[in-house]
Amino acid sequence: MTVLILTCEQDVTADLVVAQLHTTGVPMVRLDPADLPGGVALSGEYVNGAFRGQLSTGGRLVSLNGLRSIWLRRPGVPATRVAEPSPWLTEESSQALYGMLRGTGARWMNDPDAARRARHKPWQIRHAQRSGLPVPATLITTFPQAARDFAERFPDLVVKPVSGTHPISGARPQELPSTIPTSRIAPGTDFAAVAFGPTLLQRRIAKVADIRLTVVGDRMLAARKALPPDADPDEVDVRYATSGSPWHPVDVPARTATAVRAYLRDAELAYGAFDFVEDADGIWWFLECNQSGQFGFVELDTGQPISRSVADWLSHDGPDTETHRNGRMRSAP
Amino acid sequence: MTVLILTCEQDVTADLVVAQLHTTGVPMVRLDPADLPGGVALSGEYVNGAFRGQLSTGGRLVSLNGLRSIWLRRPGVPATRVAEPSPWLTEESSQALYGMLRGTGARWMNDPDAARRARHKPWQIRHAQRSGLPVPATLITTFPQAARDFAERFPDLVVKPVSGTHPISGARPQELPSTIPTSRIAPGTDFAAVAFGPTLLQRRIAKVADIRLTVVGDRMLAARKALPPDADPDEVDVRYATSGSPWHPVDVPARTATAVRAYLRDAELAYGAFDFVEDADGIWWFLECNQSGQFGFVELDTGQPISRSVADWLSHDGPDTETHRNGRMRSAP
Numbered sequence: 202m203t204v205l206i207l208t209c210e211q212d213v214t215a216d217l218v219v220a221q222l223h224t225t226g227v228p229m230v231r232l233d234p235a236d237l238p239g240g241v242a243l244s245g246e247y248v249n250g251a252f253r254g255q256l257s258t259g260g261r262l263v264s265l266n267g268l269r270s271i272w273l274r275r276p277g278v279p280a281t282r283v284a285e286p287s288p289w290l291t292e293e294s295s296q297a298l299y300g301m302l303r304g305t306g307a308r309w310m311n312d313p314d315a316a317r318r319a320r321h322k323p324w325q326i327r328h329a330q331r332s333g334l335p336v337p338a339t340l341i342t343t344f345p346q347a348a349r350d351f352a353e354r355f356p357d358l359v360v361k362p363v364s365g366t367h368p369i370s371g372a373r374p375q376e377l378p379s380t381i382p383t384s385r386i387a388p389g390t391d392f393a394a395v396a397f398g399p400t401l402l403q404r405r406i407a408k409v410a411d412i413r414l415t416v417v418g419d420r421m422l423a424a425r426k427a428l429p430p431d432a433d434p435d436e437v438d439v440r441y442a443t444s445g446s447p448w449h450p451v452d453v454p455a456r457t458a459t460a461v462r463a464y465l466r467d468a469e470l471a472y473g474a475f476d477f478v479e480d481a482d483g484i485w486w487f488l489e490c491n492q493s494g495q496f497g498f499v500e501l502d503t504g505q506p507i508s509r510s511v512a513d514w515l516s517h518d519g520p521d522t523e524t525h526r527n528g529r530m531r532s533a534p
Numbered sequence: 535m536t537v538l539i540l541t542c543e544q545d546v547t548a549d550l551v552v553a554q555l556h557t558t559g560v561p562m563v564r565l566d567p568a569d570l571p572g573g574v575a576l577s578g579e580y581v582n583g584a585f586r587g588q589l590s591t592g593g594r595l596v597s598l599n600g601l602r603s604i605w606l607r608r609p610g611v612p613a614t615r616v617a618e619p620s621p622w623l624t625e626e627s628s629q630a631l632y633g634m635l636r637g638t639g640a641r642w643m644n645d646p647d648a649a650r651r652a653r654h655k656p657w658q659i660r661h662a663q664r665s666g667l668p669v670p671a672t673l674i675t676t677f678p679q680a681a682r683d684f685a686e687r688f689p690d691l692v693v694k695p696v697s698g699t700h701p702i703s704g705a706r707p708q709e710l711p712s713t714i715p716t717s718r719i720a721p722g723t724d725f726a727a728v729a730f731g732p733t734l735l736q737r738r739i740a741k742v743a744d745i746r747l748t749v750v751g752d753r754m755l756a757a758r759k760a761l762p763p764d765a766d767p768d769e770v771d772v773r774y775a776t777s778g779s780p781w782h783p784v785d786v787p788a789r790t791a792t793a794v795r796a797y798l799r800d801a802e803l804a805y806g807a808f809d810f811v812e813d814a815d816g817i818w819w820f821l822e823c824n825q826s827g828q829f830g831f832v833e834l835d836t837g838q839p840i841s842r843s844v845a846d847w848l849s850h851d852g853p854d855t856e857t858h859r860n861g862r863m864r865s866a867p
Contacts, residue, residue, distance in 0.1 A: 237676070238731055244675035245656060246684065250663045257677075283730070290731050296697040297674050297732035300654030304661065314647040321633030323578060328637065330583045341630050342577035343570070344590075351579065364629040397616070398571055398623050399630035 202269035204515045205256075205307070206231040207276040214497045214508070215274050221512035227269070232258040235277025237294050245301045254301055268307035270515045273316065275493070308471070310514060311492050315469035319492045322363055322401065326487075328468060333460035334487040338404040348392035348402060355404040358386040359437050363401045382438040406486045408478035411439040414453060415496050416465055416473045417510040421458060424499045425451035425479070439476075448502035457485050464490065471514060535602035537848045538589075538640070539564040540609040547830045547841070548607050554845035560602070565591040568610025570627050578634045587634055601640035603848045606649065608826070641804070643847060644825050648802035652825045655696055655734065659820075661801060666793035667820040671737040681725035681735060688737040691719040692770050696734045715771040739819045741811035744772040747786060748829050749798055749806050750843035754791060757832045758784040758812070772809075781835035790818050797823065804847060 204227055208215045215231065222229045232241050236258070245254035245265065254265030279294035280286060299313060311319070318324060322341075329336050340351040341363060352358060361383045385405060392400075414423040426439065426448050453461070457477075465473050474494025477485040496507040537560055541548045548564065555562045565574050569591070578587035578598065587598030612627035613619060632646060644652070651657060655674075662669050673684040674696060685691060694716045718738060725733075747756040759772065759781050786794070790810075798806050807827025810818040829840040 238729060242676045242729070243732065244673070244677045244680045246675075246680070247659045247663060247669060247672040249671070250669075252660050252663065255677075280731075292697045293695065293732050296654050297656060297676075297734075300656030300658075300696070301660075301674065303651060303654055303657040304659075314651045317650065318636060318647045321629050321636060323630060323633030324636045325633075326580045326637075327585050327634075330580060330585065336580060336583075338582070339580040340577070341634065342579075343575045343630075344577045344588075347577045347579070362626065363633070364625045396571060396575070398613075399576065399626055401630075 202267055202518070203228040203230055203263055204270050204272065205229075205263065205268055205302075206272045206274060206515075207234055208272075208274035209233050209235065209277045212275050214495060215272075217497065217500070217508035218272070218511045218515070221509050222516060225512065225516050227516035230256070230258065230261060230263045232256070233277045234279040234295070234298055235281045237279050237298055239283055243298060243301065245297075252304065254305070265301060265305050268302075268305050269518075270308040270310065271302060271305075272310050272511070272515055273313060273493075310471040310511070312469055312471075316492050319468050319470055319473075319490065320364075322361075322489065325490055328464060329460075329487040329490070332464040332467065334457070334464065335484055336487045337406050340402045341399055342402075343396055343399050345392045345395050348395050348400065351402055352386065352390070352392065355402075356388065357405045358402050359383050359405045360386055361401045361403065363399050385435050385437060405437060406478045406480055408486075409481055410479040412451070412475075412477035412479055412485055413448065413499050414457075414461065414475040414477065415494070415499060415505075415507050416461060416475065417507065418471055418514040420510045421453050421461065422499075422503075422505040422507055422510065423451045423453045424448040424503050424505065448499050450503045450505055454483075454485065468492075472511070535600055535851070536561040536563055536596055537603050537605065538562075538596065538601055538635075539605045539607060539848075540567055541605075541607035542566050542568065542610045545608050547828060548605075550830065550833070550841035551605070551844045551848070554842050555849060558845065558849050560849035563589070563591065563594060563596050565589070566610045567612040567628070567631055568614045570612050570631055572616055576631060576634065578630075585637065587638070598634060598638050601635075601638050602851070603641040603643065604635060604638075605643050605844070605848055606646055606826075643804040643844070645802055645804075649825045652801050652803055652806075652823065655694075655822065658823055661797060662793075662820040662823070665797040665800065667790070667797065668817055669820045670739050673735045674732055675735075676729055676732050678725045678728050681728045681733065684735055685719065685723070685725065688735075689721065690738045691735050692716050692738045693719055694734045694736065696732050718768050718770060738770060739811045739813055741819075742814055743812040745784070745808075745810035745812055745818055746781065746832050747790075747794065747808040747810065748827070748832060748838075748840050749794060749808065750840065751804055751847040753843045753847075754786050754794065755832075755836075755838040755840055755843065756784045756786045757781040757836050757838065781832050783836045783838055787816075787818065801825075805844070 204222060206215060210233060219231060237243060240258060242257045245252060256263045256265060278291060279298055280290040326336055326339055338355050340347060342348055409428055411426045412423060414421060427446055429446055461475060470492050472492065474491045474496060476488040478488060479485055499505065500507045537555060539548060543566060552564060570576060573591060575590045578585060589596045589598060611624060612631055613623040659669055659672055671688050673680060675681055742761055744759045745756060747754060760779055762779055794808060803825050805825065807824045807829060809821040811821060812818055832838065833840045
């Protein structure tokens with residue numbers, strides 16, 4: 202039973218996990234969908250009610266029926282390395298690859314359709330509320346008057362992009378610097394412009410620390426970055442913080458752990474990187490859950506075995522307790 | 535409790551359903567996401583664990599908490615009617631609208647994430663096999679040798695696009711004429727070119743009729759179009775058939791009905807338009823299930839109450855028996 206890793210060539214986070222998998226001896230294949238067709242070839246035969254499929258890359262042939270798990274890490278766009286790329290060929294190649302893989306019954310980290318839903322920030326906020334996580338008061342609106350009313354009730358606000366995507370390309374950010382930082386709203390801001398695009402306003406939490414909670418299957422690895430006493434109160438986005446204070450391992454409060462477990466179970470995700478801020482009362486406020494969030498920087502600071510946990514999840518046998526999406530299909534012959 | 539219909543302006547199929555809904559008196563709002571922001575405005579507030587949302591269009595304000603169901607029919611792309619469209623604004627508007635709607639707990643026809651999965655033809659074929667439907671032997675490959683071997687075992691083949699999308703734009707076909715017809719493979723075809731793009735080959739079924747089975751919730755409406763005795767055997771794609779023989783209502787064989795029910799339940803779809811071909815033994819062979827398939831042409835020929843069934847499904851109360859995706863969330867307060 203083989204582990205399949207779908208990611209681009211330049212992916213040091215994947216390198217960490219690959220190194221861990223090598224020590225376990227579990228067969229593993231890593232490929233970039235951008236190389237299909239060409240460096241990557243695929244074939245699937247559906248005859249007499251059965252499926253038999255293969256993927257080949259770098260001279261290796263992998264049976265799709267023998268896939269243990271699939272790590273959808275940071276894959277390139279299919280058919281972008283051919284001599285004459287086209288949207289048509291990309292669509293055909295993408296449908297062939299992901300359509301075939303969706304039908305294998307392998308466990309996903311993460312299931313692509315569940316992952317797509319989980320990227321929607323309005324959905325995340327509602328889902329976090331329902332899972333029992335404290336969420337700062339939030340408004341997403343194109344009504345200027347709604348923004349004004351909200352700012353009156355919650356004068357200390359931050360603004361964030363709704364999608365977390367890059368304003369120029371519309372593409373998913375490949376690296377953090379291409380995202381837009383969360384910023385504070387100045388008092389007396391005129392909200393007329395929200396009519397021109399949905400705007401996400403959120404009550405600013407006076408934080409004493411940032412929390413990154415990485416969840417891999419059943420394992421929770423939390424890290425805390427304390428706010429230095431001289432921190433600039435306008436520096437609300439930890440991703441852009443100039444402070445050099447490192448991440449330290451921290452225990453997860455029992456109530457948060459229960460809620461986070463419910464969040465991932467109902468979201469049908471095997472992996473999630475949660476961002477919280479901790480207030481003076483020790484409450485962890487949910488900011489977001491990035492289903493494909495980086496973890497290398499936390500592992501580097503804390504020494505927590507995150508890549509090891511990912512490798513363990515990908516290589517373990519037995520039933521999938523984290524995602525239920527295709528349960529009925531998985532139990533089929 | 536309101537029915538929300540997301541579709542473009544020019545949609546006669548939606549018009550049929552809207553007319554039916556008018557007769558029931560169930561409140562209904564129809565809008566095109568292309569008009570957000572602008573003609574369509576939205577607002578959602580997440581405070582103290584609760585959600586309160588509104589959509590406005592044409593002077594009407596709809597509470598998102600009071601949505602009964604959402605028909606994802608043929609929506610335009612968000613933010614494409616603004617003065618300065620951009621991929622960034624489209625992404626922000628799309629995430630705001632669909633992220634908010636995904637969190638409402640309303641029933642979907644169809645759930646957007648389940649629909650996305652269900653569009654993958656390789657997944658459809660495997661899913662049909664597992665659901666107990668007869669599927670013609672199929673190969674999807676970029677290995678020329680695999681294609682040659684398959685053609686030796688199954689000499690009478692047709693070729694189809696893997697994705698069903700338009701070769702030029704890569705977009706979903708808006709109307710049938712922009713799709714590519716299924717065609718027969720001439721004997722002695724050289725398969726070297728499959729290395730340049732995934733190719734779907736399928737054993738041709740010698741058909742006596744085409745079947746269109748439209749399923750709306752628990753209702754099945756099947757129609758049959760008999761092949762005229764003088765039919766051109768090279769004309770395999772019913773969508774392009776020149777024959778004028780009309781569609782007639784037909785009963786669904788019990789075994790097929792059971793399998794189709796399993797297919798939709800496990801696919802988490804409330805609506806599906808199945809295409810079968812019937813062979814001389816009366817077997818219905820699965821070709822595809824289009825989760826957003828048109829039904830106007832069948833209703834016109836057969837008089838079957840498909841638009842009525844869609845309107846009934848959208849307006850009914852009670853628990854959702856067709857889709858289970860967000861069951862846990864729906865039962866939450």
